[in-house]
Amino acid sequence: MLRFVLRRCGLAVPSLFGLLVVTFLMIRLVPSDPAAAMAGDAATPEQIALLRHKYGLDQPVWDQFVVYLGRIVRLDLGESAFTHRPVATDIAQRLPATLELIFASMFLSVGLGVPIGVLAALRHNEMPDFVLRVLSVLGVAVATFWFAIMLQLLFSMQLHWLPLRGQLADSVPRPVNITGFLLLDSLLGRRWDAFGDALAHLVLPAVTLAFGGLSGIARFTRAGVLDTLQNDFVFYERAMGFRRSRLIWRYVLRNSVTATVTQIGLLFGGLIAGGVVVEAIFDWPGIGSYTVQAILTGDRQVMLSVTLLVGVIYAVVNILTDLVHGLLDPRLLDRT
Amino acid sequence: MNLVLRKLLRDVPAALGLAIVVIVLLVAIVGPMIAPYPGDAVTSHLLRRLKPPSGAFPFGTDNLGRDIFSRVILGARGALEVSLVVVGIAMAIGVPLGLIAGYRGGWLSELIMRITDSVLAIPQLMLALALAQFLTPSLESAMLALSLTYWPFFTRSVYAETRRVAASLFVDALRGIGAGAPRIIVFHVLPNVISPVIVRATIGVGFTILVAALLGFLGMGATPPAPDWGLMIAESRGYLPTSWWFAMFPGLAIMLTVAGFNLLGDGLRDLVDPRLRRSR
Amino acid sequence: MIPLLHVSDLHVSIRTDAGIASVLDGIDLTLERGRILGVVGESGCGKSTLIRTIMGILPKGARADAGEILFEGENLLAFSEAELNSRVRSSRIGFIPQDPLMSLNPVFKVGTQMLEIMRDHAPPDGLRGAARQRARVQRLVGLLRRMQVPDPETALERYPHQFSGGQRQRLLIAAALACAPGLVIADEPTTALDVTTQHEILLLLRELVGEFGISLLFVTHDFGVVAELCDDLCVIYAGQTVEAGPVHAVLSAPAHPYTVALLACHPDRADSFQGIPGSVPSPLAPPPGCRFTPRCLHTTLPCSAAVPTGRSAVGTAVKCVLYA
Numbered sequence: 021m022l023r024f025v026l027r028r029c030g031l032a033v034p035s036l037f038g039l040l041v042v043t044f045l046m047i048r049l050v051p052s053d054p055a056a057a058m059a060g061d062a063a064t065p066e067q068i069a070l071l072r073h074k075y076g077l078d079q080p081v082w083d084q085f086v087v088y089l090g091r092i093v094r095l096d097l098g099e100s101a102f103t104h105r106p107v108a109t110d111i112a113q114r115l116p117a118t119l120e121l122i123f124a125s126m127f128l129s130v131g132l133g134v135p136i137g138v139l140a141a142l143r144h145n146e147m148p149d150f151v152l153r154v155l156s157v158l159g160v161a162v163a164t165f166w167f168a169i170m171l172q173l174l175f176s177m178q179l180h181w182l183p184l185r186g187q188l189a190d191s192v193p194r195p196v197n198i199t200g201f202l203l204l205d206s207l208l209g210r211r212w213d214a215f216g217d218a219l220a221h222l223v224l225p226a227v228t229l230a231f232g233g234l235s236g237i238a239r240f241t242r243a244g245v246l247d248t249l250q251n252d253f254v255f256y257e258r259a260m261g262f263r264r265s266r267l268i269w270r271y272v273l274r275n276s277v278t279a280t281v282t283q284i285g286l287l288f289g290g291l292i293a294g295g296v297v298v299e300a301i302f303d304w305p306g307i308g309s310y311t312v313q314a315i316l317t318g319d320r321q322v323m324l325s326v327t328l329l330v331g332v333i334y335a336v337v338n339i340l341t342d343l344v345h346g347l348l349d350p351r352l353l354d355r356t
Numbered sequence: 357m358n359l360v361l362r363k364l365l366r367d368v369p370a371a372l373g374l375a376i377v378v379i380v381l382l383v384a385i386v387g388p389m390i391a392p393y394p395g396d397a398v399t400s401h402l403l404r405r406l407k408p409p410s411g412a413f414p415f416g417t418d419n420l421g422r423d424i425f426s427r428v429i430l431g432a433r434g435a436l437e438v439s440l441v442v443v444g445i446a447m448a449i450g451v452p453l454g455l456i457a458g459y460r461g462g463w464l465s466e467l468i469m470r471i472t473d474s475v476l477a478i479p480q481l482m483l484a485l486a487l488a489q490f491l492t493p494s495l496e497s498a499m500l501a502l503s504l505t506y507w508p509f510f511t512r513s514v515y516a517e518t519r520r521v522a523a524s525l526f527v528d529a530l531r532g533i534g535a536g537a538p539r540i541i542v543f544h545v546l547p548n549v550i551s552p553v554i555v556r557a558t559i560g561v562g563f564t565i566l567v568a569a570l571l572g573f574l575g576m577g578a579t580p581p582a583p584d585w586g587l588m589i590a591e592s593r594g595y596l597p598t599s600w601w602f603a604m605f606p607g608l609a610i611m612l613t614v615a616g617f618n619l620l621g622d623g624l625r626d627l628v629d630p631r632l633r634r635s636r
Numbered sequence: 637m638i639p640l641l642h643v644s645d646l647h648v649s650i651r652t653d654a655g656i657a658s659v660l661d662g663i664d665l666t667l668e669r670g671r672i673l674g675v676v677g678e679s680g681c682g683k684s685t686l687i688r689t690i691m692g693i694l695p696k697g698a699r700a701d702a703g704e705i706l707f708e709g710e711n712l713l714a715f716s717e718a719e720l721n722s723r724v725r726s727s728r729i730g731f732i733p734q735d736p737l738m739s740l741n742p743v744f745k746v747g748t749q750m751l752e753i754m755r756d757h758a759p760p761d762g763l764r765g766a767a768r769q770r771a772r773v774q775r776l777v778g779l780l781r782r783m784q785v786p787d788p789e790t791a792l793e794r795y796p797h798q799f800s801g802g803q804r805q806r807l808l809i810a811a812a813l814a815c816a817p818g819l820v821i822a823d824e825p826t827t828a829l830d831v832t833t834q835h836e837i838l839l840l841l842r843e844l845v846g847e848f849g850i851s852l853l854f855v856t857h858d859f860g861v862v863a864e865l866c867d868d869l870c871v872i873y874a875g876q877t878v879e880a881g882p883v884h885a886v887l888s889a890p891a892h893p894y895t896v897a898l899l900a901c902h903p904d905r906a907d908s909f910q911g912i913p914g915s916v917p918s919p920l921a922p923p924p925g926c927r928f929t930p931r932c933l934h935t936t937l938p939c940s941a942a943v944p945t946g947r948s949a950v951g952t953a954v955k956c957v958l959y960a
Contacts, residue, residue: 035474038471157619163566163589165570258691271749278743292482293485326482327482330482348743
């Protein structure tokens with residue numbers, strides 16, 4: 021098991037290094053002057069020169085890369101041109117909100133997507149399967165930002181069932197900060213009012229974000245279950261009289277989700293990226309709205325850091341999904 | 357080819373997808389001729405702003421009094437142009453790299469695939485956003501950013517297919533009779549890997565329309581007054597909830613178009629590889 | 637006394653895109669208690685459909701059109717899926733599948749899977765909760781030891797891929813016996829194994845029949861295996877029973893032209909290797925009457941009519957006009 025973990029982490033090293041190279045090249049290869057862009061429109065030539073020196077932009081490319089690596093290792097992500105605070109601090113403060121949203125969407129996509137996928141597979145080429153196929157096509161085809169606006173229009177503006185934007189109503193005082201995660205903090209502080217309000221605020225963004233993921237997960241689960249049902253062992257288990265519900269939801273599903281788990285890694289990446297615009301639309305105080313702010317203000321240091329962050333999270337999630345994969349399928353662990 | 361088409365048409369969702377794609381293509385080509393108010397791409401009519409859908413304006417009018425139905429029709433061309441160019445460039449980069457890496461092996465293959473994996477290590481949307489931001493934001497930058505982040509998907513699938521074909525007996529036989537590498541790649545490997553590329557490209561066009569719309573929505577793509585679907589939705593946000601039609605119809609156009617390409621792509625995939633039924 | 641299993645005039649058809657395929661067209665077989673009946677036929681003759689029909693797990697589009705499957709006097713064809721599960725599978729009919737490598741669920745421990753079988757089907761033992769679970773584990777460990785699975789105490793905690801093919805087949809035999817059924821159906825259980833292992837498994841099965849008081853329905857394409865293992869024999873061609881009787885009688889004096897031709901092909905017997913001219917008819921458009929007619933050396937006119945069952949000189953049942 022430990023060997024499997026180490027080996028898998030080792031595999032991630034080249035791709036993380038590649039990530040650093042790609043992001044580095046991105047600053048270096050773009051036509052405009054990064055220092056000038058970093059300093060903003062109102063900067064004087066002296067300020068720009070200062071910045072250029074500060075970030076080592078007046079040195080050879082190779083030395084710059086070494087400097088860049090050193091700064092990344094020290095988690096020095098530079099300063100935001102907009103908030104004038106260290107980007108690392110901004111990110112640390114905003115990350116919990118983003119993770120809360122992403123985990124909620126994951127929970128929805130997996131919790132609904134897997135059962136829907138199984139049902140569609142069992143009713144292959146019948147009504148539920150047809151409905152899923154239509155829904156999954158729409159789920160992939162719908163523009164997230166438009167879907168978000170439509171949900172706001174219906175549930176907040178017309179029906180007034182759910183709050184329009186933000187993470188917590190202004191009238192509700194924030195619970196004491198313990199973990200940084202709002203839902204968790206309100207639970208720990210026994211602030212039920214805050215918990216309820218935060219949950220209500222979470223629904224629309226989480227549903228928006230989950231919709232695409234849900235259809236993806238359902239599609240994969242369906243394909244996985246259909247595939248598993250072809251196996252000899254399913255016939256054997258039926259012949260030995262396994263109870264149908266247990267056969268499907270335990271013995272078949274466990275085999276089918278090994279493929280879905282790989283998808284969950286991809287889903288996570290999709291959720292982070294898709295979260296950018298969803299957060300912006302719902303004014304969710306996380307990394308996504310931070311990113312959109314950076315896009316609008318041309319804040320490169322933030323863009324770069326966020327890209328790196330997303331790449332790292334993505335790599336970590338992929339390692340984790342491989343581990344879960346290994347736990348679900350014992351054959352993988354023994355192969356190392 | 358005829359047989360492929362007939363098989364495709366028997367698959368109802370795929371036939372539906374094909375129909376949508378054909379219609380959208382037609383609309384993109386003849387758009388200015390069939391749009392009721394072709395001038396409304398740019399001209400505003402402030403006297404009839406924010407009118408709800410009616411016989412004269414089936415999708416209503418926007419904040420500048422322009423007919424949304426016309427603008428949705430006129431927007432098809434831009435959306436298709438962007439995504440076809442993006443997918444075309446991505447293919448032009450990705451397919452040859454995949455062929456070379458898959459056929460050659462050795463350090464060159466290793467290098468190409470390492471770069472491919474590095475680009476794939478960041479979710480495409482995120483990378484495209486960052487890249488589009490780093491280049492001076494404009495429609496061209498957005499297209500370049502999308503192309504530069506989409507090619508690895510082609511490289512990956514072409515690489516895998518090429519490896520499979522290059523290891524097969526018939527390629528061995530060709531080498532045996534003295535055929536050169538370029539000849540084998542172009543005339544024998546390429547035809548074998550082309551079908552997954554077509555499938556990927558079809559779905560890629562739909563996907564790119566979606567991402568391009570997002571870039572337009574964030575103000576990183578098309579610029580006003582262009583009748584861009586993403587941009588229209590962005591412009592509508594200040595007029596909700598009263599002018600719901602302003603936001604709704606461009607979004608439906610995106611959804612329908614993307615769904616068409618996805619359905620067609622799925623159907624093509626089923627034809628090419630029935631084993632991978634509808635998994636993505 | 638009624639036979640344990642008696643299949644008579646069984647007809648099964650499958651609806652396909654290309655039309656209706658008549659897969660089984662008059663299967664008759666009888667398995668007496670305590671005996672081993674070998675069902676022999678070439679691949680594609682309907683052996684697996686026969687097994688599936690007996691177990692009540694027909695593929696989509698397939699149905700039994702006529703005939704009976706009498707098991708301990710009850711017609712299994714009249715059982716619902718729920719009844720089959722609660723009253724037949726595992727508890728009264730055990731199953732040994734063809735491919736031991738593919739038939740165990742790869743992501744569950746062997747013990748989990750075997751206990752799942754016992755969960756609904758083990759005979760009542762008056763125990764409950766943890767005590768019952770312990771008793772079941774005990775029984776399984778005992779069975780595994782009897783099947784000569786190495787380290788039977790820890791085997792239940794291991795995963796299928798940690799066993800060799802022969803060992804997995806032993807696990808599957810133990811699983812088939814776990815709930816003490818009276819009938820065990822084995823679907824070519826040795827074809828996926830190498831010759832030595834195959835021989836050991838056959839010996840084991842032979843011993844188990846007496847030891848556990850079971851009867852065995854052994855389906856195979858291999859006459860050699862039948863000669864080594866079985867008491868009785870039933871030969872199938874293109875979905876029809878053509879000849880049935882005690883093994884030694886059929887093998888020493890084959891009566892049906894198909895059996896004769898088939899045995900002449902067997903490498904152990906044939907002086908020079910030769911096949912049967914022609915090919916197996918398509919179940920979509922089978923010839924009327926005896927399906928061997930197009931390839932038969934003795935074709936006479938009444939072959940295309942319904943074929944009666946006759947008796948050969950050594951007393952085997954033969955479906956051929958030559959013996960009517």
